[in-house]
Amino acid sequence: MLGVLALAVLLVIVVDRIYGHSSLAFAAAIMMLLVANTPMLRFNCANCGKNAFFRGPFVIPWPNRICTRCGLDLATPPSQNR
Numbered sequence: 001m002l003g004v005l006a007l008a009v010l011l012v013i014v015v016d017r018i019y020g021h022s023s024l025a026f027a028a029a030i031m032m033l034l035v036a037n038t039p040m041l042r043f044n045c046a047n048c049g050k051n052a053f054f055r056g057p058f059v060i061p062w063p064n065r066i067c068t069r070c071g072l073d074l075a076t077p078p079s080q081n082r
């Protein structure tokens with residue numbers, strides 16, 4: 001995930017240098033991040049079901065460590081408890 005984010009930032013910087021400031025490259029990078037994030041959008045709070053990528057009205061490319069609604073610690077991956 002961090003690699004994809006770095007790649008997206010790199011893409012924006014490279015296109016920015018070649019073509020000047022381009023909102024198209026920015027949109028492409030955001031699309032890339034959305035595609036990369038699709039499996040992670042199921043990362044919901046185990047207690048109240050709130051998505052960890054939503055912080056108020058904003059969607060962030062990394063999950064919250066603590067649930068913003070009920071305060072549950074989300075840092076521990078749920079797959080380890082199976």
Ligand SMILES: [Zn+2]
Nearest residue numbers: 045048067070
């Ligand atoms: Zn919660």
